[in-house]
Amino acid sequence: MKAFEYNMERQIIGKSRKKLWFIVSASFLFWFLFLYFYSEFTVGKKPSTLLGNDFANSENDRESNSAHVPESSYELVTQLPDMGIQMNEETGDVRNDVGKTGPNSNRTRNLESAKNIFHAEDDGFESVDQMVVSVKELDPDDQTHPRDNEGQFVNELVSGSSENREESENEVAPKVDGDKRNPDLPKQSSTENQRGFDESDIDSCLGRYIYVQDLPRRFNEDLLKNCRSLSNWTDMCEFTSNLGLGPHLPNFVKVYSKTGWFGTNQFLLEVIFHNRMKQYGCLTKDPSMASAIFVPYYAGLDVARYLWGSNITMRDSGPLQLVKWLRGKPEWKKMWGRDHFLVAGRITWDFRRLTDGEFDWGSKLMLLPESKNMTILTIESSPWHNNDFAIPYPTYFHPSRDIEVFQWQNRMRRQKRRFLFSFAGAPRPNLQDSIRNEIIEQCRASRRKCKLLECVKGSNKCYKPVFVMKMFQSSVFCLQPPGDSYTRRSAFDSILAGCIPVFFHPGSAYVQYIWHLPKDHNKYSVLIPDFDIKKKNVSIERILHKFPRQKIRAMREEVIRLIPKLIYANPSSRLQNLDDAFDIAIKGVIERVSTIEREMREGKNSSFDYLEELTWKYNLLGTVEGEHEWDRFFARS
Known part of the structure; x- marks a missing residue:
């Protein structure tokens, strides 16, 4: 009997303990969930901050006021997601999804830290290159797999998969309304890109809107359609392919990287620029909202047909028709063309014919009264005139991703x-x-x-x-x-x-x-x-x-x-965080137009209140007064 009572008592105690543990566990779960939802929806803090500093280190690093440079390649690899760089676990591909941020942004500084970690230096002329840190960013052509102190294949994580996913020539990259840096939006046509913006996007584009003139096809598209007439010596049809980049360059001798290299003709800048403009994130269909107006006239391709052996009437035909068309548009009268700009993909002297002699060189595009009001971007400007500005010649490299640029930069650092x-x-x-x-x-x-x-x-x-x-x-x-x-x-x-x-x-x-x-x-x-x-x-x-x-x-x-x-990025894609030559040129144009507009509003004309022959000095120094060591280089007889 006592044994029976003893067993019953033990069973009761066991059941009580189970109930007690159940109550404790349920209570813990209840308070955990309560704190989770309270922090998520009421306080607005991240749940990770409730679990201690160790668990939340990755989040706190992102919110830190100073950029943290990893001490080892393993630490760098673990921090890539915090820098906005995503890695595909199956392929090892690295993708940079950091949003467009300001110069003081923590994410921008973290990205710079990642770039700096990959830097290498050499000793100059005929020296053996030495790595600054224990990990180097390998270019896609490098097949070696150096391990860092933690035994990780760092190059697989940084330089991406060995199989490069080269974009189709006809694929159109996502067009972004208000923010060109978001790669995850669905692809849109150039018409959809100009449809306007949500109210939440307006601030990001305020002061950066550009309106593109819808020119008749004879000023651009028809020139490309008749590409065989563009040169007497070169088949320009080959070079106008791939949105003006030209044919892909094979990498037989490993002089280039595997992607982003094209046989680009130096006179195709206006085509490349126009196609980049179609990707610009702040296009508008409303010219009253625009900070600048782009005129997609292929001036260089037009005049190149008549530079040799043709009369001046044919050379001036296109420019005269263009300014007549522009004068008839209501947006021209807002600032009489001072907010208009175009790209002429040849040197300035091809558009500055001083006389009307039958055999004199070039057209009169830049000497027309309407053109003098416009901003004209060329591959070489005049030191003695103030309506044209030089932007870089196109090179052979047109990357689609930031990582391609970083890889190439580091490869050039290591080059013997x-x-x-x-x-x-x-x-x-x-x-x-x-x-x-x-x-x-x-x-x-x-x-x-x-x-x-x-x-x-x-x-x-x-x-x-x-x-x-x-x-x-x-x-x-x-x-x-x-x-x-x-x-x-x-x-x-x-x-x-x-x-x-x-x-x-x-x-x-x-x-x-x-x-x-x-x-x-x-x-x-x-x-x-x-x-x-x-x-x-x-x-x-x-x-x-x-x-x-x-x-x-x-x-x-x-x-x-x-x-x-x-460099000019591939128009079929977009760089996420780097400003290329196109981006910098657009900023320069908008700043110039803004200055002219402000001076017109205030009744000033200070931007042109100097002898035009001293343009080089004003653009370089902001003044034309005083002697300069380069005066002798620009003395005109």
């Missing part, structure tokens, strides 16, 4: 450079002031220190990007003397290759690309006056040899940092 300097070009025996012959002679005399790619009859290496880019990538300095005009596309190809440009006239870059290049030209380039070269007073090799390795490293790093600002 065998030659002190190099030159690619042809002599100019018919130009009296040309220094090309002297430069070629000095390069030959330097033997193994200088690499020469001479563009002579019978050799087509100068016209094949692979030879030019390979030479620039193996050189510390790249010589960029004037040719038929001040500027060269080669200067931008050399910067793309991480090669420090050497200029011989400030008109080749410094007074040209004022929106895209630093004012302190000594940070990224060398200037050797052409007067000294012509008089044979200096040795290029001796001048360049005097630069210490530390200075060379700093200059090369500045050159590599410039790369995103000087």
Whole structure:
């Protein structure tokens, strides 16, 4: 009997304990859920903050006032999601979804930290490259798999899958109303992109709206349709493909990266720019809302048909028809064209015919009264006129993603450079002031220190990007003397290759690309006056040899940092966080129009209240007073 009572008592105690644990567990669950929903919907804090600092570290890092640089590659990999960089766990692909943020944004600083972690330096001329940190960002062509201290395959996480998902030529990238940085929106047509914006998007585009004039097809599309008539010597139909980027470049000798490289013609800028404009995030159909009005006239392609052997009437036909059409539009009368801008994809001198002689060069586009009110973007501007501004020549690199740019930059940091300097070009025996012959002679005399790619009859290496880019990538300095005009596309190809440009006239870059290049030209380039070269007073090799390795490293790093600002992204896609040459040009135009509008409203005309022949000095310094060391370069007889 006692045994029975004892067993019953134990059963009762066991059931009581179970009920007690159930009550405790239920109470804990109840309070956990209560705190969860209370913090989520009432207080507005993230649930992770209730579970202690250790659990919430990833969130707190994002909210920190200072960027945290990971101490190891493993730490970097674990923090990629916090920086807005998403990784596909199956393929290892990395995607950057950081939104468009301001310069002081924590996410922007974290992204910069990720970029800095991948930086590498070398010792300058003919040195072995050393990594700054224990992890390097490999380009897609690199098949090695170095492990960091934690034994992780970092390159698989950073440089993406080995199989590059190259976008179709006909695929249209998402068009974003109000925010061009969101890659997850559905694809839209260019018409849908201009349909207007929700009220929540207006603030992000306020002061940035652009209205695109719907020009008759004869000013743009018909020119591309008749592409075989655009040049007497070159089949331009090949170069107008892929939205103006030209044919894809094969990477047989691994000079390029696997994606983003095209055989781009230097005179296709207006087509590339127009297609980039279709992706612009703040287009509007209402011209009254626009801060600037874009005129998609392919001026360079139009005049190129008649530059040789045609009369001046044919050359001026397109510009005269264009300004007549613009004058008839109501939006023209708002500021009489001062808020209008267009891109002319040739040098300024192709549009500044001074006389009406039958054999004089170029058209009168930039000398028409209506055109003088407009802002005209060219690949080379005039130092003595104030209605045109230079923007970079198109290069061969047109990336679709930020990571492609970062990979290329880091690859150029690691590049071993065998030659002190190099030159690619042809002599100019018919130009009296040309220094090309002297430069070629000095390069030959330097033997193994200088690499020469001479563009002579019978050799087509100068016209094949692979030879030019390979030479620039193996050189510390790249010589960029004037040719038929001040500027060269080669200067931008050399910067793309991480090669420090050497200029011989400030008109080749410094007074040209004022929106895209630093004012302190000594940070990224060398200037050797052409007067000294012509008089044979200096040795290029001796001048360049005097630069210490530390200075060379700093200059090369500045050159590599410039790369995103000087390239045009693929118009079929979009960069997420980097501003390319198109973005910077648009900002420059809007700022210029805004200044003119304010001065007109206040009854001022200070932007043009100076002698136009001193335009270069005003644009560079903001004033025309006082002497400048470059005055002798721009003295006009």
